[in-house]
Amino acid sequence: MPASMPAPSRRVPIEPLTQAAFEPFGTVIENPARLGAKRPDLDTVKANQGTALKYLDVTHMTNFYHMSPSRKPGAAVMxxxxxxxxxxxxxxxxxxxGQQRLFDTTILERHPYTSQTFIPLGLSPESAGAGSAPSQTYYLVIVAPTLPQSRGSKSKRPPPFPLPPPRRRRSIRDIFSRARPSPFTNEAAPPPPSATKGRQEGRPQPRPKGPGLPDLSQLRAFIARGDQAVTYGAGTWHAPMAVVGEEDVDFVVVQFANGVGIEDCQEVELQAEGDGGVAVVIDEGQPGTEGIGIKAKL
Known part of the structure; x- marks a missing residue:
């Protein structure tokens, strides 16, 4: 049984999916040239005998299964x-x-030890939600930050997330043993594993989000274009992929997994109070009116 939580009624505006807006939750993968935008954080090189421009490291694939309770390694899956x-x-x-068309959301999930990238196939770049005709097909990205873990929790559930080990005071021997060369041996002390694990070419990887439940007061919703893929950072609370329109959408999904259910995916149900639940407002049902927000009745 997934965990459950209530939340107060609130309304959140729908936003276009941009890297700047989505930064706290992960990465938006798109071609910057099509938007006339520059991404100074992305390096480029010529490839394919000069016929292609290669953007390097467009998203951060993270694997933190070495921090899971089982310590069972995670393997890349597609x-x-x-x-x-x-x-x-x-x-x-x-x-x-007028009338509103609403998409009800009743569950959020997260993948504590891995990033998860959704790559849509076959959607037109012009496919987008706000203001689009009902016949168009697009997808929604709904995310929430993580609340701090409540102190004194007496939950008997297994630890859902990598907690930092307790800090201890270092002895004089510990301090000097990190020097090079080590004063206690004839060998140079190697750098600790934490100094190199989780880094790519000197660039730190995004860290997991933390062990708490989703912060529904900061819930946000985005409408994705057909030429945008999205990577949820490790531990990011998000709704399952939601397609709106008339056609199926195929997504290639890339992540790590170790086969331990509670470590691969965790869910929380949103308990509705009264009528309705978390609902994305698709449109106002009137000509020329754009989709404007999320209505959360919990």
């Missing part, structure tokens, strides 16, 4: 999800005389 359009419901608009 799956395909064929996602059908979600059912929408219609409700009266709170700020107009």
């Amino acid at each position: 799956n395909m999800f064929v996602c059908s359009p979600r059912k929408l419901r219609t409700a009266s608009s709170s700020n107009s005389s």
